[in-house]
Amino acid sequence: MSETYSYLGPSGTFTEAALAQVPEAQGKEWHSVNNVGEALDDVVSGRSVAAMIAIENSIEGGVSATQDALANIPGLRIVGEYLVRVQFVLVARPGTTLDEVRVVNAHPVAYAQTRKWLDSHVPAHGHIPSTSNVAAALSLFENDLADAAVAPPQIVQHHALEVLAENISDNANAVTRFVLVSRGAAVPPATGADKTSIIAELPDDRSGALLELLEQFSTRGVNLSLLQSRPIGDALGRYRFVIDADGHITDERVADALLGVRRFSPKIIFLGSYPRADRSPVEYVPRYDNDVFIEARDWLRALVSGEPEA
Numbered sequence: 001m002s003e004t005y006s007y008l009g010p011s012g013t014f015t016e017a018a019l020a021q022v023p024e025a026q027g028k029e030w031h032s033v034n035n036v037g038e039a040l041d042d043v044v045s046g047r048s049v050a051a052m053i054a055i056e057n058s059i060e061g062g063v064s065a066t067q068d069a070l071a072n073i074p075g076l077r078i079v080g081e082y083l084v085r086v087q088f089v090l091v092a093r094p095g096t097t098l099d100e101v102r103v104v105n106a107h108p109v110a111y112a113q114t115r116k117w118l119d120s121h122v123p124a125h126g127h128i129p130s131t132s133n134v135a136a137a138l139s140l141f142e143n144d145l146a147d148a149a150v151a152p153p154q155i156v157q158h159h160a161l162e163v164l165a166e167n168i169s170d171n172a173n174a175v176t177r178f179v180l181v182s183r184g185a186a187v188p189p190a191t192g193a194d195k196t197s198i199i200a201e202l203p204d205d206r207s208g209a210l211l212e213l214l215e216q217f218s219t220r221g222v223n224l225s226l227l228q229s230r231p232i233g234d235a236l237g238r239y240r241f242v243i244d245a246d247g248h249i250t251d252e253r254v255a256d257a258l259l260g261v262r263r264f265s266p267k268i269i270f271l272g273s274y275p276r277a278d279r280s281p282v283e284y285v286p287r288y289d290n291d292v293f294i295e296a297r298d299w300l301r302a303l304v305s306g307e308p309e310a
Contacts, residue, residue, distance in 0.1 A: 004029040006042040006051040012134045012155040018082040018178035019052040036065050040073055043183060050079065056177040057086070059113060062228040067242045070181075070271060071199050071230065078179045078197055078272035079188065086174040088114050088133075091161040092148040093140050098164045103128060105136040106150035114150050117168040122148075137161060177277065187273050190248035193281045195225065197271035198243050200261050205237035216260035217245060220253040221288030240267075246282045249273040252293035253284065 005025045008015040009032025019025055031048055033039045039051035055066045070076060088110055092101065103126040104111075104118060110133050111118075118125055128146050130136035137151040137159065148164060156163060179197075202209045217224055226244035247254040250273070261268055276282075286292075302309070 002029045004031050004042070004048045006031045006033050006039040006048040008033060008035070008039065008053070008132070010134050010138075011158045012137075012152055013132070014084045014086060014152055014176055015052050015054060015178065017152070017154060018054075018084050018176075019180075021082045022052070022080065022180060025050075036063075036069050040069055040076065040181065043076065043181060044073060046183075050180050050182040052082075052178055052180055054176050055081075055179045056226065057109075058173065058175045058177075059086075059171055060109060062226070062242060064230060067199075067228065067230050071240055071242075071269060075184045076181050076271070077184050078274055079182050079185070080180040080274050081195065081277045082178045082180070083277045084176050084178060086113070086169065086176050087153055087166075087172075088150050088168050089153050089155070089163050090148050090165040090168055091137050091140070091151050091155060092164050094160065094162045096147060096162065096164070098122070101147040101164070102126065103146040104148050104150060105130050105139050105146040107131070107133050107136055110136070110150045113170055113174060114168045116170040117165075118150075121165065121168075187249055188275070190250050190273070191275050191279075193276045193279050194246075194248035194251075194273055195276050196245045196247060196249050196254055196258075196273040197226075198245070198258070198261070199240055199269040199271065200243060200265040201232065201238075201240045201267045203264065203266050210241075212264060213241065213261065216264060217257045220257040220260070221285050222247055222253055222257045223282075223284070247284070252290040253288040256293060
């Protein structure tokens with residue numbers, strides 16, 4: 001049976017572009033789904049070996065639907081991360097010119113990221129919200145309610161659309177971070193350029209609780225590249241925190257920090273340790289090197305066993 005990878009479709013999405021970066025997925029079957037829940041259900045049920053999902057955007061922040069799904073679906077592991085530059089084009093049916101555009105189809109997030117350009121180049125335009133970036137473009141073939149659509153550049157590789165304008169994003173540096181999620185498996189070995197993701201709950205709603213959580217990392221010299229709160233949903237003031245820590249679970253400083261969080265948090269979900277998308281080596285202060293932690297444990301063990309001090 002062929003291995004299958006799920007992604008948010010249809011063809012032409014940024015998610016598909018992220019999946020195209022996965023060497024193991026090349027030549028395998030790709031299954032287009034409608035939302036994050038469906039993609040992860042494919043993984044849990046075994047229909048797919050892994051799913052590519054968006055987890056963070058440099059403009060909008062964390063993707064709450066993905067974070068909440070990872071918090072509530074057990075047995076999932078992040079096995080890799082991939083970055084896709086988010087650029088948009090304005091497309092239309094063949095024969096349409098820019099000065100003819102009066103109404104634009106766009107996903108609300110895409111519209112927010114191109115609003116300044118649209119206001120400048122298509123004054124007094126109307127906006128019709130769409131369910132996805134690709135759906136915005138495909139709706140041009142389904143009805144004539146809109147004259148153009150904001151869509152990913154790769155859309156023209158799959159559909160007969162005409163590009164009216166390129167690079168219409170208001171922020172040229174916008175990037176979306178995607179993660180490849182699989183079922184629980186052995187953690188890949190450390191590379192020196194890794195990231196560890198967890199979700200942790202606070203024990204109670206009180207002054208200093210969040211500080212105590214963060215101290216588990218700061219006192220071990222572990223940098224956090226993401227810290228985002230999400231409501232647990234059972235009561236006001238109850239939050240879980242999505243955390244990305246620089247380093248691998250087998251790094252002594254990271255392992256010790258996770259042990260501290262485990263003692264502190266009533267619930268901690270380990271999402272995985274995996275190579276960073278930018279392959280940039282993790283930097284840390286030398287006093288938090290693996291050898292320092294190992295030497296300290298050996299020193300304590302010697303004291304307990306009664307060995308004479310050197």
